[in-house]
Amino acid sequence: MPPAPLPLPAIHASHVGIWIADPHGRVQRVGRGEAIAAVAATPHLLLNATLTGDRLGYPELSGLDLLELFAFLYPARFAVPTPAGIAAAIGLATPKTEGDIAAFLPQATAALLAGIDDPSWPEREGAWHAMQALARQRWPWAPLVQPRLTTPDANERWLFARLPEWEEVPPRAAPRQVRINADDVTARLDRLTGDGAERRPGQQDYARATAAIFEPRERKDAPQMLVAEAGTGIGKTLGYLAPAKQWIDQSAGSVCISTFTKALQRQLSRETERLYPDAATHREKVVVRKGRENYLCLLNLEDALQGGFSGRAAILAQLVARWAAYTRDGDMVGGDLPGWLPALFRRNGTTALTDRRGECIYVGCPHFRKCFIEHSARAATQADIVIANHALTMVQAARPRDSGAPATRLIFDEGHHLWDAADSMFAAALTGQEAVEIRRWVLGPEGKSRGRRRGLAARLADVASYDEAGERAIQAAITAAAEMPGDGWLGRLSENEPWGAIERLLAAVRGQVYARAVDTRTADAGYGLETELADPDAALVAAAAAASDAVEALLRPLLALGKRLEVLIEDPPDWLDGQARARVDGARHSLGTRIDTLGGWLSLLGRVGGPADPDFVDWLAVDRYDGREFDCGLHRHWLDPARPIAEIVYRPAQGVLVTSATLRSGHGAQGWAEADIRTGARHMDGGVRHFAVPSPFDYARQSEVIIVTDIARGDLPALAGAYSRLIEASGGGALGLFSAIRRLRIVHARIADRLARAGLPLYAQHVDPLDTGTLVDIFRADPHASLLGTDALRDGVDVPGESLRQVIMEGVPWPRPTILHAARRAAQGGSAYDDMVIRGRIGQAFGRLIRRADDFGQFVILSPSFPSRLLSAFPEGTPIRRLPLDEAVNHVAAANVERRKSAFPAFSPS
Numbered sequence: 046m047p048p049a050p051l052p053l054p055a056i057h058a059s060h061v062g063i064w065i066a067d068p069h070g071r072v073q074r075v076g077r078g079e080a081i082a083a084v085a086a087t088p089h090l091l092l093n094a095t096l097t098g099d100r101l102g103y104p105e106l107s108g109l110d111l112l113e114l115f116a117f118l119y120p121a122r123f124a125v126p127t128p129a130g131i132a133a134a135i136g137l138a139t140p141k142t143e144g145d146i147a148a149f150l151p152q153a154t155a156a157l158l159a160g161i162d163d164p165s166w167p168e169r170e171g172a173w174h175a176m177q178a179l180a181r182q183r184w185p186w187a188p189l190v191q192p193r194l195t196t197p198d199a200n201e202r203w204l205f206a207r208l209p210e211w212e213e214v215p216p217r218a219a220p221r222q223v224r225i226n227a228d229d230v231t232a233r234l235d236r237l238t239g240d241g242a243e244r245r246p247g248q249q250d251y252a253r254a255t256a257a258i259f260e261p262r263e264r265k266d267a268p269q270m271l272v273a274e275a276g277t278g279i280g281k282t283l284g285y286l287a288p289a290k291q292w293i294d295q296s297a298g299s300v301c302i303s304t305f306t307k308a309l310q311r312q313l314s315r316e317t318e319r320l321y322p323d324a325a326t327h328r329e330k331v332v333v334r335k336g337r338e339n340y341l342c343l344l345n346l347e348d349a350l351q352g353g354f355s356g357r358a359a360i361l362a363q364l365v366a367r368w369a370a371y372t373r374d375g376d377m378v379g380g381d382l383p384g385w386l387p388a389l390f391r392r393n394g395t396t397a398l399t400d401r402r403g404e405c406i407y408v409g410c411p412h413f414r415k416c417f418i419e420h421s422a423r424a425a426t427q428a429d430i431v432i433a434n435h436a437l438t439m440v441q442a443a444r445p446r447d448s449g450a451p452a453t454r455l456i457f458d459e460g461h462h463l464w465d466a467a468d469s470m471f472a473a474a475l476t477g478q479e480a481v482e483i484r485r486w487v488l489g490p491e492g493k494s495r496g497r498r499r500g501l502a503a504r505l506a507d508v509a510s511y512d513e514a515g516e517r518a519i520q521a522a523i524t525a526a527a528e529m530p531g532d533g534w535l536g537r538l539s540e541n542e543p544w545g546a547i548e549r550l551l552a553a554v555r556g557q558v559y560a561r562a563v564d565t566r567t568a569d570a571g572y573g574l575e576t577e578l579a580d581p582d583a584a585l586v587a588a589a590a591a592a593s594d595a596v597e598a599l600l601r602p603l604l605a606l607g608k609r610l611e612v613l614i615e616d617p618p619d620w621l622d623g624q625a626r627a628r629v630d631g632a633r634h635s636l637g638t639r640i641d642t643l644g645g646w647l648s649l650l651g652r653v654g655g656p657a658d659p660d661f662v663d664w665l666a667v668d669r670y671d672g673r674e675f676d677c678g679l680h681r682h683w684l685d686p687a688r689p690i691a692e693i694v695y696r697p698a699q700g701v702l703v704t705s706a707t708l709r710s711g712h713g714a715q716g717w718a719e720a721d722i723r724t725g726a727r728h729m730d731g732g733v734r735h736f737a738v739p740s741p742f743d744y745a746r747q748s749e750v751i752i753v754t755d756i757a758r759g760d761l762p763a764l765a766g767a768y769s770r771l772i773e774a775s776g777g778g779a780l781g782l783f784s785a786i787r788r789l790r791i792v793h794a795r796i797a798d799r800l801a802r803a804g805l806p807l808y809a810q811h812v813d814p815l816d817t818g819t820l821v822d823i824f825r826a827d828p829h830a831s832l833l834g835t836d837a838l839r840d841g842v843d844v845p846g847e848s849l850r851q852v853i854m855e856g857v858p859w860p861r862p863t864i865l866h867a868a869r870r871a872a873q874g875g876s877a878y879d880d881m882v883i884r885g886r887i888g889q890a891f892g893r894l895i896r897r898a899d900d901f902g903q904f905v906i907l908s909p910s911f912p913s914r915l916l917s918a919f920p921e922g923t924p925i926r927r928l929p930l931d932e933a934v935n936h937v938a939a940a941n942v943e944r945r946k947s948a949f950p951a952f953s954p955s
């Protein structure tokens with residue numbers, strides 16, 4: 046018997062309307078003005094204050110947010126942040142209509158609060174202490190929750206005492222050289238897919254092919270390398286996990302699996318549970334790793350809890366502390382911290398809780414032995430399987446740390462993203478924001494900044510007091526860093542009053558960009574401006590020379606300090622005990638990153654007025670958003686970013702698999718040539734094997750491509766109308782993809798209310814105040830919902846089944862005509878390069894549609910003159926029709942009727 050609803054008023058607002066329930070449960074539909082007056086006078090129960098405030102047009106909205114209560118009661122538990130999602134999470138019936146939601150909220154609140162009285166509530170420990178602090182912060186829920194919590198009997202452990210400590214472990218030995226047997230791989234795959242499961246020949250072939258990367262290497266710098274495309278539905282993950290586990294068992298080695306998206310990292314972690322069914326063993330043998338900026342820094346959290354944060358941010362810090370006690374690994378971004386939680390606290394400061402700027406003080410930190418980042422780094426050295434992302438895998442290959450033998454076998458899943466990942470990883474940028482970061486890293490907080498963030502001198506206090514040469518280097522670095530741009534640099538630039546050599550350089554860059562840049566994207570005016578770094582004017586050349594001196598003045602002492610730290614590690618003095626050594630080692634690593642950055646800046650500055658390096662593309666840019674400048678500076682990218690992948694990442698490995706469902710952007714041998722360009726395999730001097738296995742899906746029956754021929758490019762009302770009619774025709778379940786945020790927003794604003802009134806909620810990236818992961822969760826949970834988004838959704842969405850049955854692309858995703866793109870286009874075959882990029886993008890977008898053998902989906906692209914040469918982006922056999930919008934809508938509607946008639950959507954093409 047559910048508890049009686051709480052006698053409190055509640056509000057629900059959506060694109061359809063606004064409803065208020067009074068304390069007696071009477072629900073009334075109200076207008077916006079009346080609703081705002083009511084919530085301003087009395088705190089109401091609501092679900093997601095940020096989103097509700099958005100719908101009301103009242104961003105200051107506050108109240109009793111059920112999501113905050115859920116986060117307090119059930120930290121680290123998953124819930125979709127909607128009424129239906131919360132109902133499912135706590136076992137209540139889902140409200141049937143929007144009008145029922147306001148009445149549902151008091152009922153859900155009563156059920157949530159009743160959970161506190163349940164003696165088996167698993168997250169009770171720590172709740173009483175957290176509540177005392179939240180009551181002091183005047184958390185609106187405190188008066189309702191506090192009386193229900195009993196004072197704990199024993200001395201309840203405070204968060205920092207509760208977290209486990211890591212232990213020092215010996216480095217892992219190098220793996221034995223073994224050969225794995227194809228029959229063993231097949232048998233292993235059979236066991237993984239489950240006894241009695243139907244054998245999938247494509248998956249078996251794929252598993253045997255990928256086993257090749259585990260053979261012993263024959264030549265130095267020539268890993269066993271395979272580039273393998275496995276069509277969607279092959280069961281690629283288990284296909285490579287089977288030989289990997291066989292090799293791990295025989296060789297005692299470890300394997301690194303690298304992905305691009307966090308979604309695949311999560312999915313891989315789940316799939317590896319089949320290799321290690323026991324939960325404790327799985328935790329030990331499989332470690333998910335991300336960059337350190339993803340993890341909670343306990344020192345920053347302690348600082349926030351002890352007065353560093355105030356107001357709403359202090360409440361967030363308490364809820365994060367509750368989560369920290371129950372999290373699996375402390376991952377705040379895409380881990381088990383609900384993605385929607387930070388968004389409930391606008392201007393929230395969660396980034397201040399991570400170690401985003403590399404200001405860790407290592408063993409100087411009282412929480413070093415409990416630190417999530419250190420836990421994860423150490424666990425990874427002992428794990429059989431490390432699931433990392435491409436960026437981190439590249440960083441570790443470029444700057445390995447002394448923590449035992451690195452993984453010798455690398456598997457790059459989502460290999461079609463290696464190019465983009467390397468493009469950012471191996472790029473250099475000397476911009477105002479980057480320079481401010483370096484200044485902060487050396488000097489620590491300045492002015493009124495609070496908190497424990499520390500500069501280099503504080504992080505290396507023991508080196509400074511015991512080692513004279515080290516102390517001199519630190520002081521010289523501090524003097525040089527003070528010449529870097531500090532806060533307010535953008536304002537000084539716009540007032541033409543730059544201070545110091547780097548700001549004068551930035552002023553010259555800005556001047557040249559405004560003088561020469563052509564805003565080719567008139568439709569998106571107000572965004573970035575750029576110009577080639579060619580024939581610079583005299584002012585820029587002179588400013589670059591002075592800036593080089595300033596950069597060198599900082600680089601020299603950092604290099605000297607790096608050498609001192611190396612000497613200390615190699616020949617440790619008496620004072621360098623184990624703890625101090627770990628700190629010096631950590632500092633040495635983060636110093637290496639800054640030294641690399643400054644080295645990159647010097648070569649970029651040397652290029653101003655000097656000869657161009659044909660391996661690189663250099664340009665000047667002013668970054669703007671909605672017409673407001675936020676950064677400016679010089680940029681350098683590799684013309685072919687796959688080259689450093691081959692040099693730095695592939696060559697040192699013993700075996701490398703690069704795999705994906707869409708490596709070739711076309712069919713046949715030409716496809717492999719393109720795949721080798723995008724993955725860097727062409728730089729491996731031959732010896733790279735290729736393998737492809739087609740998708741088992743029947744695309745001719747399960748899918749259809751519709752090219753809508755009568756929506757003119759740039760006609761925004763027509764574009765919005767087309768989206769609206771297509772979404773209505775499919776009854777929701779549509780993923781709309783845009784190349785420009787501005788167009789996405791305009792289309793959303795025009796159609797969201799109308800669709801919502803038809804019972805078809807529409808969510809959108811860059812509009813709804815929710816993170817992308819949460820938007821996808823909401824979309825997945827409601828088959829009537831649709832989602833609009835940009836590039837991140839083209840790959841990051843894995844929604845099998847009913848919820849995704851139509852992908853709508855606003856047009857051909859032409860590459861933006863940037864300087865970098867133009868250089869690569871010129872170097873790699875002109876329009877053929879464009880076609881390769883576009884086919885890749887379309888192929889990835891199409892890949893969202895059919896995820897299971899019983900899926901059916903339609904791919905609609907709004908393009909009056911879609912080039913026939915791009916049709917090879919779709920799987921062979923996929924029906925393709927060019928239709929005017931009216932007919933396209935009828936087609937989509939007919940498929941929807943068929944879908945409803947039959948559990949299996951047997952669509953028969955007309």
Ligand code: SF4
Pocket residue numbers: 341342343344345400404405406407408410411412413416417418419
């Ligand atoms: S060791 Fe570094 S990252 Fe970890 S909690 Fe301490 S300061 Fe934060």
